[in-house]
Amino acid sequence: xxxxxxxxxxAAGVGLATVSRVLNDSGYVRPETRERxxxxxxxxxxxxxxxxxxxxxxxxxxxxxxxxDITNPFFPAITRGVEDAASEVGxxxxxxxxDNDPAMEALDVRKLRERRVDGIIFVGTTDRHELVTGLxxxxxxxxxxxxQLDDLDVDSVLVNNSLGAQAAVRHLIDLGxxxxxHAAGHPATRTGQDRLAGYQQALQEAxxxxxxxxxxxxxxxxxxxxxxxxxxxxxAPRPTAVFAGNDLxxxxxxxxxxxxxxxxxxxxxxxxxxDIQMAALIHPALTTVxxxxxxxxxxxxxxxxxxxxxxxxxxxxRHIFQPELIxxxxxxxxx
Amino acid sequence: xxxxxxxxxxAAGVGLATVSRVLNDSGYVRPETRERxxxxxxxxxxxxxxxxxxxxxxxxxxxxxxxxDITNPFFPAITRGVEDAASEVGxxxxxxxxDNDPAMEALDVRKLRERRVDGIIFVGTTDRHELVTGLxxxxxxxxxxxxQLDDLDVDSVLVNNSLGAQAAVRHLIDLGxxxxxHAAGHPATRTGQDRLAGYQQALQEAxxxxxxxxxxxxxxxxxxxxxxxxxxxxxAPRPTAVFAGNDLxxxxxxxxxxxxxxxxxxxxxxxxxxDIQMAALIHPALTTVxxxxxxxxxxxxxxxxxxxxxxxxxxxxRHIFQPELIxxxxxxxxx
DNA sequence: CTCCTATGTGGAAACGGTTCCACATGCTTT
DNA sequence: AAAGCATGTGGAACCGTTTCCACATAGGAG
Numbered sequence: 171x172x173x174x175x176x177x178x179x180x181a182a183g184v185g186l187a188t189v190s191r192v193l194n195d196s197g198y199v200r201p202e203t204r205e206r207x208x209x210x211x212x213x214x215x216x217x218x219x220x221x222x223x224x225x226x227x228x229x230x231x232x233x234x235x236x237x238x239d240i241t242n243p244f245f246p247a248i249t250r251g252v253e254d255a256a257s258e259v260g261x262x263x264x265x266x267x268x269d270n271d272p273a274m275e276a277l278d279v280r281k282l283r284e285r286r287v288d289g290i291i292f293v294g295t296t297d298r299h300e301l302v303t304g305l306x307x308x309x310x311x312x313x314x315x316x317x318q319l320d321d322l323d324v325d326s327v328l329v330n331n332s333l334g335a336q337a338a339v340r341h342l343i344d345l346g347x348x349x350x351x352h353a354a355g356h357p358a359t360r361t362g363q364d365r366l367a368g369y370q371q372a373l374q375e376a377x378x379x380x381x382x383x384x385x386x387x388x389x390x391x392x393x394x395x396x397x398x399x400x401x402x403x404x405x406a407p408r409p410t411a412v413f414a415g416n417d418l419x420x421x422x423x424x425x426x427x428x429x430x431x432x433x434x435x436x437x438x439x440x441x442x443x444x445d446i447q448m449a450a451l452i453h454p455a456l457t458t459v460x461x462x463x464x465x466x467x468x469x470x471x472x473x474x475x476x477x478x479x480x481x482x483x484x485x486x487x488r489h490i491f492q493p494e495l496i497x498x499x500x501x502x503x504x505x
Numbered sequence: 506x507x508x509x510x511x512x513x514x515x516a517a518g519v520g521l522a523t524v525s526r527v528l529n530d531s532g533y534v535r536p537e538t539r540e541r542x543x544x545x546x547x548x549x550x551x552x553x554x555x556x557x558x559x560x561x562x563x564x565x566x567x568x569x570x571x572x573x574d575i576t577n578p579f580f581p582a583i584t585r586g587v588e589d590a591a592s593e594v595g596x597x598x599x600x601x602x603x604d605n606d607p608a609m610e611a612l613d614v615r616k617l618r619e620r621r622v623d624g625i626i627f628v629g630t631t632d633r634h635e636l637v638t639g640l641x642x643x644x645x646x647x648x649x650x651x652x653q654l655d656d657l658d659v660d661s662v663l664v665n666n667s668l669g670a671q672a673a674v675r676h677l678i679d680l681g682x683x684x685x686x687h688a689a690g691h692p693a694t695r696t697g698q699d700r701l702a703g704y705q706q707a708l709q710e711a712x713x714x715x716x717x718x719x720x721x722x723x724x725x726x727x728x729x730x731x732x733x734x735x736x737x738x739x740x741a742p743r744p745t746a747v748f749a750g751n752d753l754x755x756x757x758x759x760x761x762x763x764x765x766x767x768x769x770x771x772x773x774x775x776x777x778x779x780d781i782q783m784a785a786l787i788h789p790a791l792t793t794v795x796x797x798x799x800x801x802x803x804x805x806x807x808x809x810x811x812x813x814x815x816x817x818x819x820x821x822x823r824h825i826f827q828p829e830l831i832x833x834x835x836x837x838x839x840x
Numbered sequence: 841c842t843c844c845t846a847t848g849t850g851g852a853a854a855c856g857g858t859t860c861c862a863c864a865t866g867c868t869t870t
Numbered sequence: 871a872a873a874g875c876a877t878g879t880g881g882a883a884c885c886g887t888t889t890c891c892a893c894a895t896a897g898g899a900g
Contacts, residue, residue: 172643174886185850190888197889198848215643220619221565222886224556225855232620235600241585243782246575253575253602262616265570265600267588281597284555285567308507308550392786421786447578451727451756453788509856520880525858532859533877557857560885 173214182210193218224286233474234264234282234290236275242390243446244416244463248293248315251467259475261288272298283310289474291315293467294361311477315470316461318360323486325477327470331361334459334493335368338413338441341457341495343376346504347411347439351384353398353423355415362387362415365443369413384409388419395422403430403438410438410504417442417449417458424452424500435502445496454499462491508549517545528553559621568809569617569625570598573605577725578781579751579798583628583650586802594810596623607633618645624809626650628802629696646812650805653695658821660812662805666696669794669828670703673748673776676792676830678711681839682746682774686719688733688758690750697722697750700778704748719744723754730757738765738773745773745839752777752784752793759787759835770837780831789834797826 179189184203191197192207199207210216224230235252237245249265256263264287266278275295282290289311292302302324305312315327342350352369355362370380386401388394395414399422402409414420420442424434432438434454442449445460469489476482514524519538526532527542534542545551559565570587572580584600591598599622601613610630617625624646627637637659640647650662677685687704690697705715721736723729730749734757737744749755755777759769767773769789777784780795804824811817 172886175888176886179850186852186887187850187889188848191849194888198846200848203848217615217618217643219560219621219886221556221559221621222855223888225554225560225857225886226888228855230556239585240575240581240588241782243578243581246578246581249600250574250576250602253600262599262601262620264597265584265588266597267585280552283552285597286554286556308552425786447576448783448786451760451783452786507856510858511856514880521857521882522859522880523878526879529858533879535878538878554856557855557885560856560887561858563885 172219173216175216175218177214178207178210178216181214182206229288229478230286231261232264232285232287233261233471234266234278234285234287235293236266236268236278236282236290236295237293238270238295239267240265243418243448244444244461245293247447247463248467248470251464251469252291252471253467255468255471255475261471261475268295270295272301275301279305283308288478289313291470291474292317293470311474313470313474313477315466316361318364320360323484325473325486326488327466327473327491328488329461329466329491329493331364331493332368332371334443334461334495335365335413336372337493337495338443338459339369339372340375341497341501342411342413342439342441343372343378345411345439345501348378349384349407349409349411350378351386351402351405351409351412353395353402353412353414353419354385354387355390355419357387365415388415390416390418392418392422392425395419396426397422399423399426399430403427403432408432408438411440411501412438413441413443415443417444417446417456420456420458420500421448421452424456435500439501439504441501443493449496450498457498457501458496460494460496466491507554508551510551510553512549513542513545513551516549517541564623564813565621566596567620567622568596568598568806569601569613569620569622570628571601571603571610571613571617571625571630572628573630574602575600578753578783579779579796580628582782582798583802583805586799586804587626587806588802590803590806590810596806596810603630605630607636610636614640618643623813624648626805626809627652628805646809648805648809648812650801651696653699655695658819660808660821661823662801662808662826663823664796664801664826664828666699666828667703667706669778669796669830670700670748671707672828672830673778673794674704674707675711676832676836677746677748677774677776678707678713680746680774680836683713684719684742684744684746685713686721686737686740686744686747688730688737688747688749688754689720689722690725690754692722700750723750725751725753727753727757727760730754731761732757734758734761734765738762738767746775746836747773748776750778752779752781752791755791755793755835756783756787759791770835774836774839776836778828784831785833792833792836793831795829795831801826 175189179186191199192204268274292314294316313325354366386398388398420440427434442456442458445458449456449458510524514521526534527539603609627649629651648660689701721733723733762769777791777793780793784791784793
């Protein structure tokens, strides 16, 4: 059994309150007494119970991080950013995977509330407004990342998806492409909608008519990118370029193109979104739109911390990162 | 403020103990009473405090997962395995990144102990025996994954690294290679040592003399693979094949080879280790030795759970997975 | 010399649950 | 009729901290 503060007090020949004071560096303690207490602590191998502390302090120095799937290469970087920023302010993080399953999300939120986390960061989860509003109503600080909840007054860390998509498509247009397909993300996600909107916007600016038959929806997975490519590359005349909803889909499309004997970038240009580590490593290296995932994680955590420690106006704040086009080897001028 | 069990009791017109009983499905409660209590719970939006529960139950249904860096593509799969298995038995997991820094590890362990986790899973962390023995002495259940601590009686989930390395090198030998280099992992890690030993063993079986100048050590990173390649490909005569300590290093070597104008697999065969997702996606697709990361994570968690709930003999158990050679496109018969 | 303040210390209540024990009721068994 | 048991309920102690308050001492100010 773990020794308690009482054991320490007895061993050091002092009262409970005194031990607590040296542990927390609060109030007056004679240096000599402090020394005796510290000695007793290490003699007994005393490890204070954060549980007991949390009960009375009504805060746990703990946050919940809800991601769809840590195995998806976009999320580890965000997670790491959150973790690092959390560590710096003494917080520990609970990790939850939901697979975008609303039931799972609700379960995780419940678990986190029972554990009395000081706050929750949602990253790229389904848009279940009720969940978040419930949290907000219960006065649980929340930050949402990689997902825009428009009608909700919640702190968010976002990337300008529309702008990123525009940059990607403009790049293709600048290279002389006119027949540009889009393998979009899930239509129910704001992220997917915004990128699609950016795609349309860029086309419009270049006076290229929007052709719905060149847009197919997927689920941000490699497989759905592969499937989307099979449809899109079958269109006649075949598109000369394609903008994918994310890197994983782009890589799936690359694969489909290779199998179909379509050379990239010679016969087909491809642009992704995210700039996951893999993007630079595949062959040919993927042209993509970079999201600063690590920094987004960090920012989400610092925003959450500010919200937790108060002093922040009640209104939901938004931090919007600007995406950046990274030109590599999957795009090429059309001759 | 959150309503407490007392508020619920009052609202339902019953005693505290009764509320507790319906919450835990324990003891006798009249169905009608149960209904009233449940109603009061949802009326008040009552969320029980796991903190208070944990204090008296002396267990938190919480575990700590310590990984070097979630950003390293081998770890998300393990993490997911742990998480899934943990969820299934009602546990929540604290995630800690250490960057293999012993000081960070010690800090994280301390934090986890203060939080009174029911157990800790170490994955691929530095071999700080003192840390683990300290935990064991303090009767904190521990499982170690992806790291063999020989002289310690601790539960472990391992892969037969030596066997995997042998399979890789034998594959190269079967293809007619004789001058086979090894870009080894960090020499201080058991993993690195075992793979090196497997490499040597395979050479010996084929009566190929061991040439120390063909072995260079790295750190399991892409950069160190790149650096290792620069050294190894400079040896004369140039090796015709190389076995890398892990996939990341292999990919770094691929890159170095490409830059040096050495064609893979025509002029150089490369084998990796791990079979991270990326391995199948790069070009040419990487021949490698597969570790079942997700299953290793799952197994680690179930072992930990068995240890926590007791009934397991005191001796440290080992679960050893067999690695599997996956032949793709970076290896080729030498003509 | 008294009063006040700074310094130092200990006791007890509180945080929100679980669980042991006592007690009440209505049957069945001897 | 008394005893025993199954069912149903409530009170109080306890888990290990923090924190408020009371109290003690010593030195300086008036």
